Amino acid sequence: MLKNTIDAIEMKSSADVLKAVQDAKNDGYRYATMICLKKDDGHELIYVLDKDYKLKNLRYFVKPGEKPKSVSGIYLCALLIENEYQDLFGLTFEGLAIDYKGHLYLTPNSPKTPLA
Amino acid sequence: MTTVIPFGPQHPVLPEPVSLKLELDNDVVIGALPSLGYVHRGLEKFIDTKDYNQTTYICERICGICSALHGITYTMAVEKLFDVEIPERAMYIRVIVGELNRVHSHLLWLGLFADGFGFESLFYECWKYREAVLDVLEKITGNRVIHSISKVGGASKDLTKEHIDLILKMLDTVESQVKDLEKVFINNYTVKQRTVGLATMSKQLAYEAGTVGPTLRGSGVHSDLREEADWDIYKDLGFKAVVEKDGDCYSRTKVRVFELYESIKLIRNAISKLPNGEIATPIKGSPTGEAIMRTEQPRGEVVYYVKGNGTKNLERLKIRTPTFANIPSLLLTLPGIKLADVPIVVLTIDPCISCTER
Amino acid sequence: MTLAKSPWIIHVNVNSCNGCDIEVVACLTPLYDAERFGVLNIGTPKQADIMVVTGSVNYKNVNVLKNLYNQVPDPKVVLAVGACASTGGIFHDCYNVIGGVDQVIPVDAYVPGCCPRPEAILDGVVAALSILENKKKGNVKGKEVKMKGNEVPSNA
Numbered sequence: 189m190l191k192n193t194i195d196a197i198e199m200k201s202s203a204d205v206l207k208a209v210q211d212a213k214n215d216g217y218r219y220a221t222m223i224c225l226k227k228d229d230g231h232e233l234i235y236v237l238d239k240d241y242k243l244k245n246l247r248y249f250v251k252p253g254e255k256p257k258s259v260s261g262i263y264l265c266a267l268l269i270e271n272e273y274q275d276l277f278g279l280t281f282e283g284l285a286i287d288y289k290g291h292l293y294l295t296p297n298s299p300k301t302p303l304a
Numbered sequence: 305m306t307t308v309i310p311f312g313p314q315h316p317v318l319p320e321p322v323s324l325k326l327e328l329d330n331d332v333v334i335g336a337l338p339s340l341g342y343v344h345r346g347l348e349k350f351i352d353t354k355d356y357n358q359t360t361y362i363c364e365r366i367c368g369i370c371s372a373l374h375g376i377t378y379t380m381a382v383e384k385l386f387d388v389e390i391p392e393r394a395m396y397i398r399v400i401v402g403e404l405n406r407v408h409s410h411l412l413w414l415g416l417f418a419d420g421f422g423f424e425s426l427f428y429e430c431w432k433y434r435e436a437v438l439d440v441l442e443k444i445t446g447n448r449v450i451h452s453i454s455k456v457g458g459a460s461k462d463l464t465k466e467h468i469d470l471i472l473k474m475l476d477t478v479e480s481q482v483k484d485l486e487k488v489f490i491n492n493y494t495v496k497q498r499t500v501g502l503a504t505m506s507k508q509l510a511y512e513a514g515t516v517g518p519t520l521r522g523s524g525v526h527s528d529l530r531e532e533a534d535w536d537i538y539k540d541l542g543f544k545a546v547v548e549k550d551g552d553c554y555s556r557t558k559v560r561v562f563e564l565y566e567s568i569k570l571i572r573n574a575i576s577k578l579p580n581g582e583i584a585t586p587i588k589g590s591p592t593g594e595a596i597m598r599t600e601q602p603r604g605e606v607v608y609y610v611k612g613n614g615t616k617n618l619e620r621l622k623i624r625t626p627t628f629a630n631i632p633s634l635l636l637t638l639p640g641i642k643l644a645d646v647p648i649v650v651l652t653i654d655p656c657i658s659c660t661e662r
Numbered sequence: 663m664t665l666a667k668s669p670w671i672i673h674v675n676v677n678s679c680n681g682c683d684i685e686v687v688a689c690l691t692p693l694y695d696a697e698r699f700g701v702l703n704i705g706t707p708k709q710a711d712i713m714v715v716t717g718s719v720n721y722k723n724v725n726v727l728k729n730l731y732n733q734v735p736d737p738k739v740v741l742a743v744g745a746c747a748s749t750g751g752i753f754h755d756c757y758n759v760i761g762g763v764d765q766v767i768p769v770d771a772y773v774p775g776c777c778p779r780p781e782a783i784l785d786g787v788v789a790a791l792s793i794l795e796n797k798k799k800g801n802v803k804g805k806e807v808k809m810k811g812n813e814v815p816s817n818a
Contacts, residue, residue: 193594219514220598221624223609236596236607241532243596265514265632269624276348286337293344293661294758298721302349302757313726315705319683320675321723341722343677346756353755365752368681368777412684415691431691449681449777658679 196234196245202257205235205248209259212237212244219263224273226304231277235259250279260285268292276303306334311646313342319416320657324634324650328643336638338631344661348621355616356382356591357456364450366623367659369412372405372451373601374623379454381597381608382618386456386589391582394458395537399574400471401444401453402599403567407478408437409602410560410567413654414489417557420651421498426488433481440474443467458584468575475568482564489561499554503637503649506551513633516626517604518563519653522556524549529600541573553652560654590614601626603654625659665711665737665798666791668700672710672734676727677759678717681777682744686714689787694780701787707733712790714783715769718746718753719760728807731767737797738804739790742769743783745776752776767807 199205209219217237225232227249233256235246250256258281260267270281271292278290278301294300307328313321321342327335350362363378364371376398383390415430438448444467445451453459489495505513510523520527528545530538546562548555591612598607604626611620630653641649675683689696690703704710707730719727731740742763745751750761763769770793773786796802 194596213512218511220605221607221622221629223620223622225611225620234609241527241529245596263512263514264635265629268628268632291341293341293722295341295721299757302346313723314674314707314730319673319687320678320680321726342720342726343675343717344720344722344758345677345718345753346758347753349757362752365679365681365776368679368684371679371681428692431688432693435688435691435693447777448779449685656680 194234194243194245196247199246199248202248202254205233205246206257206259206262208246209235209237209262213262215239217244219259219265222266222269222273224277224279226277230254231279255280255282257282258284275301277301278304305329309643311650315647318647318650318655320655322655322657324638324646326638326643326646331642331644333638333641333643333646336635338634340657340661342661343658347662348623351618351621353617356612356618359618359621360455361452363623364452366625366662367656368449369409369656370405370601370603370659371449372401372453373599373606375452376402376454377597377599377601377606377608378610379456380599381595381610382456382591382612384595384597385591385593385610385612386587388457388585388587390458390585392537392579393462393581394583396574396578397459397461397463397583398454399537399541400463400571400578401441401451403571403574404437404441404471405451406567406602407564407571408434408441410564411437413560413602413651414485414557417648417651418495420647421494423494426485430485433478433485436474436478440467440470443470455584457587458582460584462583463578468578471571471575475571479565479568482561482568486561489557495557496554498645498648499557499652500552502553502645503641503652504550504552505633505637507549509636510551510633513636514629515604515633515653516629517600517602517654518556518559519604519630519633521545521547522559522652523551527605529598529605532598537574538570540577541570543570553648556652590616591618603627603656603659604629623662625656625662627653627656627660630655631660664795666795668702669711669787669791669794670702670704670709671712671714671787672704672707672730674713674715674727674730676715676717676723676747676763677720677753678744678746682716682747685777685780686716686743686783689780689783694784696784696787699784699788699791707731708735710734711738711794712787713738713740714743714787715740715747715763716743718750719763719766720758721760724760724766727763727766731804732806734804736803737794737801739770739794739797740767741771741773741786741790743773743786744778745774748772748774768804
C-alpha cells in the first residue's frame with residue numbers, strides 16, 4: 189500500500205460518477221481535470237473538482253473493455269481531456285460532446301496509444 | 305450560407321501553431337472547432353527513461369514562457385511525496401524568480417496583444433521593457449529563458465547581495481514604465497475600440513467553462529491559487545488577487561496590467577523578508593505515493609499529479625496546463641464574433657499551445 | 663541589386679516549446695533590432711527569402727512544414743534555430759517526435775543552444791545572408807519536397 193495517497197471517493201459504476209459530478213456541479217464545483225492511470229489491466233480515472241481552493245476527487249476503476257460515460261454533457265470543458273485519453277490510453281468515452289475519435293493529437297501514422 | 309475558414313496553423317498573429325476551423329455566416333462566426341496536435345511531443349512518457357531529478361528539466365521545457373513555474377510546481381509536487389520541509393530561503397527564492405517570470409510573461413503578452421490589433425509601436429515598447437527583466441533573470445540564473453531555479457529539495461542557485469540590488473533597481477524602472485503602459489492600455493482610444501464589450505463571458509459561464517487565471521478573474525470570479533494554503537508565504541507578503549468584473553477582452557487585459565503591479569509588490573516584499581540560511585535540503589531515497597500540486601502560473605492554475613512507486617522513475621506524471629483549461633471557453637465565446645476580431649479573442653486567453661499539448 | 667540587403671524571413675514554429683520562438687521575435691524588437699540588416703518578418707511564405715524554423719518535427723506538423731517550404735520562392739535558405747530544430751534536442755526520443763528539421767527539408771544553417779541567445783540567432787541570419795547570395799549567383803533551386811499524404815519520411 190502506498191502511504192501518502194490523495195483523498196478520493198471510490199465510485200462503483202459509471203452512472204454513479206455522472207450523478208456525483210452532477211451533484212458537485214450543483215454544489216458549485218469547477219471541473220479541474222481528470223487523471224488516468226494504468227491499473228490491473230484496466231484504467232483508473234480520478235476526477236478532480238475544485239471549489240474555493242479545496243479539491244474533491246472521485247476515483248473510478250474502468251474494467252478492461254469497459255466504455256466509461258463522458259461527463260462532457262455536464263461540464264463541456266471535460267471534452268478535451270477525455271479526447272486526450274482516447275488518444276493516449278485507447279479508452280472510449282460514451283457520449284462525448286465533440287469526438288475526435290483518437291485523433292486529437294495523433295495522426296493515423298503516429299504511434300498508437302503511447303501511454304497504454 | 306455557411307463557409308468554413310481554417311484559422312492557423314500558420315498565421316501572422318499566432319506565434320504558435322494551433323488550428324481553428326471557423327464556421328462563418330457571412331462575416332460572423334457561428335461555430336469553432338479547435339484542432340490540436342501540432343506541438344504534441346509526448347513528455348508524460350519521458351518518466352520511463354528519466355529519473356525524478358532529471359524530469360525537473362523536462363518539465364521546464366514544456367513551455368519557454370512560464371518555464372520557471374513549471375519547474376517549481378513539479379519540484380513541489382515531488383517534495384510532497386517525500387514529505388520534506390524545505391528551507392524557507394529556498395521558498396522565497398522560488399517566489400522571487402516565479403514572480404519575475406510572471407512580470408516578463410505579462411509584458412510579453414501585452415506586446416503580442418497590441419500587435420494583434422496592429423498597434424506595433426506599443427508592441428515594441430512592451431518588449432523593450434521586458435528585456436530589462438530578462439537581463440536580471442539571466443544574471444541570477446544564467447539563462448534568459450530556461451531558468452532551472454528549482455530542484456527537488458530546494459533552490460539550485462542562491463541570491464547574492466549584488467543580485468538583490470539589481471532586482472530592486474530594475475523594479476523601479478519597470479514600475480515607472482508599466483505606469484506609462486497602463487495609461488495606454490486603459491485609456492487609449494484604439495485599445496478600447498477593439499476590446500470593450502468584445503467576447504463577454506459572464507461570471508457563471510466562465511466558471512462553468514472551467515477557465516482559469518486572468519481569463520477567470522477577468523469575469524469577476526475571485527480565484528487565485530497564490531492565496532491557497534500550499535503557498536502560505538504569499539499570505540505573509542500581502543498578496544491580493546486582481547479581479548475585474550466585466551468579463552470582456554478589455555477587462556482581461558486590465559487584470560494582466562494590474563497583476564504586473566501586484567507581482568512587483570510581491571518581489572519587493574519577498575526581498576525585504578528574505579531569510580538567511582540554507583537553500584536546499586538533501587533528499588534521499590525514491591518517491592512513493594501520489595500527490596496533486598497546484599500553483600498559479602501567468603496563464604492560470606496548473607495541476608501536477610505525480611505518482612511514485614519506490615523506484616527512481618515516477619510511475620505517472622500528469623500535467624493539466626492553464627491553456628488546456630481555457631481553450632473550451634473559446635468554443636463558447638467565439639460564436640457571434642466578427643471574423644476580424646477572432647485573433648483578438650483568441651489572444652485574450654493568452655494561448656500557450658506548447659503547454660497545452662506537451 | 664543584392665538580395666542580401668533586405669531579406670524577408672518567415673518564422674515557422676513546428677514543435678517548439680516557445681522559448682526559441684520568443685527569442686526569434688525578440689530579435690526583431692528594439693534592443694536587438696534585426697531590421698537594421700533589412701530583415702523583415704513576414705507572415706506569408708510566398709514573399710519570404712529565409713525560412714527560420716524552430717522546434718523539432720512531429721507527425722502532425724510534418725506536412726505543414728513541407729507545404730510552407732515548397733511555397734517559398736527560389737533562392738531560399740532554411741535556418742534551423744535551437745537544439746530541437748537542429749537534432750530533436752531534449753525531445754529526440756519522444757514518441758511523437760520524428761527528429762530535427764533536416765529529416766524533412768534541406769537545412770542550410772544551424773543555430774545551436776537551448777535556447778539560443780538573440781545574438782546567436784542574428785549571427786545565424788547573417789550567415790544565411792551569404793548563403794542566400796551564393797544561391798542566387800549559382801541559380802540554385804530548392805528541390806520540391808514531396809508531400810506524402812500521411813506518410814513518414816523514410817529515414818525517420
